[in-house]
Structure formats: structure tokens, C-alpha cells
Amino acid sequence: MKAAVEKACRRVVSCADILTIAAERSVALSGGPSWAVPLGRRDSRTANRALANQNLPGPSNSLDELKSSFRNVGLNDKFDLVALSGAHTFGRAQCKFFSDRLYDFNKTGKPDPTLDRTLLKQLRELCPQGGNGAVLANFDVKTPDAFDNKYFSNLRLRKGLLQSDQELFSTPGADTAAIVEDFGRNQTAFFKNFVISMIRMGNLKPLTGNQGEIRLNCRRVNGNNNIATRSSSSEGDLVSSF
8 A cells, every 4th residue: 555655645644644544444345334434643763662562452352351451552441442443343362362261361261251261162172271371362353353332232142252352341340341232222322422533543742744754665764774672652543453
């Protein structure tokens, strides 16, 4: 995409904006909502893998950890958290990111008790203990390639793929559970809140004006031919993790 854009108009459109537009288009083309994407971001001249891994929500996070990650970047720890997690209504995850739920949840030597038994059996067949951790599993067992509200219906049936998914509904006393229930019943409400949260996330501390640069290659800072770096211009590019 970057190569095509650069051919049409060199050093005008940032990798950060391309990423944000691609996120919106992938949602809309899969049956989800569309929205006007605010543009004008610029790309960073630095990247920090360790900091990204530290700050981005992880697949085995507890609900408290998820909430903290969202609050730390200026996002709401209820509606933003649940709405943006709903992006897991399509896509895949590698076995290595949830295999602990299947065999040794929280070092207990047992599977996650919040995981549906039938799904557990299916996932164990797909991801045998000690097997290939790169094998992919669908986030959504009902409509894996469609953007809809089935993700939330799955959580109510204990069929969330990642621990961080199921935590939204199965954590005792979770204030996110009612939102999961609402979005599971009302797809329009989910779509409306998802758009609001995506725009809010995309506007977190973006580089604009003369800040940063317009990268020629999204994998590298301009002038650096050796080191591949993350193209995000702001904390708003958390979008790439959903």
C-alpha cells in the first residue's frame, strides 16, 4: 500500500495514516461500520519494542491489568475496553498465546475453568501440548471472517479464545459484563461504540505538523537501511493490536 501511495504522491501520506485507514476499511469490508478517519498523522523517528510490549494489552492479562493498560494511555476502562476488544470478532491468534488456558492455567496444571469444555476439546486438537505454537485459531467460533457482535455472544457462552477476552465477562463482579451483555443483544450499540472508541484511540497523542516524518518505507526510519522499526506515530496506533 505504501509503495502505491508513494508512487502517486511522494512523502505526503504517512504510514500511520495508511494503517488507520486500512483498519477502517477492513472493518467496513467485513460487514462492520464505516467512519470518517481523521488524517494528518506523521510517523515517528524512533521505536521501542520493549516499551510497546510493556504497555500494550497482553493475551493473558487479567481484567485489572487490561483496565490499567487502557487508563494509562487515556482510554476508558469500560466502554473503550469492551468495544475495542470486540475487534476480535474476526481474525486469528496463534496457539502460543492461549495454550496455557488449555493445559496449565495459572500454573495449576489444569485448564482454565472459564473455558467451554467443547471448545477446550477442539482447541486441544488444534493446539496439542508441545505442538506448533504458530498454528492459527479463529477468535470467533461462529462467524470468524465477519465483523459482527458474535464475539460478545461467545463470551456469554464461555467461548472467548484469549484469557483477556473471557475476563471481560467471567471475572467475578466485572463492571464490563453488563456491557458485554448489551453488545451481545444489540449489534447497533456495539457498532456505534466501536466507532467512537476507534476514533478516540486513533487521536491519542499523534505526531502532526513538523513532528516526526513521512516514512518512505513503513518498516524503517528514513535514512536507515538496516533496522526495521515500528511505524506508529502515537499511542493511538494501539489500533494495530486489535
